[in-house]
Amino acid sequence: MSFDDLASELAVRKQQSLYRHRRTLETPQDPIVQVDGREYLAFCSNDYLGLANHPDVIRSFQKAANQYGVGGGASHLVNGHSKAHHDLEEALAEFTGRPRALLFSTGYMANLGAVNALLDKRDAVFEDRLNHASLLDAGLLSGARFQRYLHNDAESLESRLCKTEARRKLVVTDGVFSMDGDVADLLSISAECAKHDAWLMVDDAHGFGCLGHQGGGCAEHFAMKEDQIQVLIGTLGKGFGTAGAFVAGTEELIETLIQHARTYIYTTSMPPAVAAATLTSLKLLREETWRRDKLEALINQFRKGCESLGLELMDSPTPIQPIMVGESDKAIQISKGLEKEGIFISAIRPPTVPKGSARLRVTLSAAHSEAQVERLLSALEKVAC
Numbered sequence: 001m002s003f004d005d006l007a008s009e010l011a012v013r014k015q016q017s018l019y020r021h022r023r024t025l026e027t028p029q030d031p032i033v034q035v036d037g038r039e040y041l042a043f044c045s046n047d048y049l050g051l052a053n054h055p056d057v058i059r060s061f062q063k064a065a066n067q068y069g070v071g072g073g074a075s076h077l078v079n080g081h082s083k084a085h086h087d088l089e090e091a092l093a094e095f096t097g098r099p100r101a102l103l104f105s106t107g108y109m110a111n112l113g114a115v116n117a118l119l120d121k122r123d124a125v126f127e128d129r130l131n132h133a134s135l136l137d138a139g140l141l142s143g144a145r146f147q148r149y150l151h152n153d154a155e156s157l158e159s160r161l162c163k164t165e166a167r168r169k170l171v172v173t174d175g176v177f178s179m180d181g182d183v184a185d186l187l188s189i190s191a192e193c194a195k196h197d198a199w200l201m202v203d204d205a206h207g208f209g210c211l212g213h214q215g216g217g218c219a220e221h222f223a224m225k226e227d228q229i230q231v232l233i234g235t236l237g238k239g240f241g242t243a244g245a246f247v248a249g250t251e252e253l254i255e256t257l258i259q260h261a262r263t264y265i266y267t268t269s270m271p272p273a274v275a276a277a278t279l280t281s282l283k284l285l286r287e288e289t290w291r292r293d294k295l296e297a298l299i300n301q302f303r304k305g306c307e308s309l310g311l312e313l314m315d316s317p318t319p320i321q322p323i324m325v326g327e328s329d330k331a332i333q334i335s336k337g338l339e340k341e342g343i344f345i346s347a348i349r350p351p352t353v354p355k356g357s358a359r360l361r362v363t364l365s366a367a368h369s370e371a372q373v374e375r376l377l378s379a380l381e382k383v384a385c
């Protein structure tokens with residue numbers, strides 16, 4: 001057996017309009033970016049609050065690099081756990097109102113680590129069918145009995161929960177769904193968990209910074225403590241504008257992760273300067289509530305504009321505002337048309353989203369202006385209508 005079929009597999013993928021290309025970004029994340037030598041107005045980053053290129057965040061990063069150097073140098077359990085990491089963990093625990101928080105190097109690793117530290121083949125895991133790939137992978141890798149329930153459907157979850165005799169039951173959901181932008185019905189889901197003695201894990205990668213008065217995400221929005229969301233995941237590469245992730249919960253949960261989460265134990269700690277920069281971005285995310293007000297205004301403006309153009313949006317109150325297209329080739333065609341107008345939005349295709357639901361994943365940021373959203377709407381009128 002050889003690998004001769006790689007080329008033909010790639011050719012098929014191209015034919016199906018599913019081939020993925022990387023573009024080279026030559027500037028920081030900002031509304032105006034330079035990509036492959038050309039300037040665009042971009043609506044596709046997850047830098048929802050405009051913090052990835054914030055001068056205070058950059059300054060903290062530089063100062064900490066002078067103090068700690070660049071590399072973490074070792075895993076947290078050897079000697080890579082710096083004071084910068086420790087201070088950020090304490091600040092995140094306080095921010096989320098949880099007893100403890102634990103840093104991971106990426107959200108993908110936080111999800112793999114948490115699920116696999118808690119579950120094995122004696123257990124059962126229940127996942128929303130539209131969960132992020134890292135959550136689905138985490139559940140499959142754990143060896144627990146893996147079941148998906150219908151999207152955001154507490155009844156569908158209940159019908160599965162009542163049939164299981166597993167030792168531990170873990171229900172796992174995105175807080176804000178990454179490709180649709182809708183918010184999980186966490187109060188109903190958590191009520192089912194309580195009824196069936198299951199734990200709830202919420203990955204709020206896209207909720208932090210966007211939802212809740214202080215940007216505390218779904219947990220703040222629904223006022224849910226660690227007795228309702230036992231495992232709370234936040235990622236730092238989106239609204240926080242930096243990199244990495246955290247898990248927040250009880251003392252026992254965090255100590256269990258330190259003992260057993262393989263993606264925590266067997267990897268180098270994130271650069272301490274990233275932790276120091278995140279401490280500053282956390283302060284901005286929390287205190288500068290105008291960023292959320294601005295986002296809300298832009299979301300309303302965009303939704304009203306699309307409605308009058310007759311474009312199909314999803315039921316999303318968040319900065320993730322996908323325009324549903326359907327077929328992959330059509331999504332690519334619109335994305336290319338927008339590029340000609342100087343607007344950068346990537347087409348999201350299967351397998352990232354279900355077949356036949358290719359879309360343009362428009363994301364808004366507090367750094368966008370009203371005039372820039374207007375420019376997007378005019379380009380959409382020209383290209384997509």
Ligand SMILES: *Cc1c(COP(=O)(O)O)cnc(C)c1O
Pocket residue numbers: 105106107108109111132134174178203205206235236237244245
């Ligand atoms: C982006 C994302 C992740 C992965 O986080 P990284 O820090 O980028 O690895 C996990 N979960 C969800 C829901 C995400 O959108």
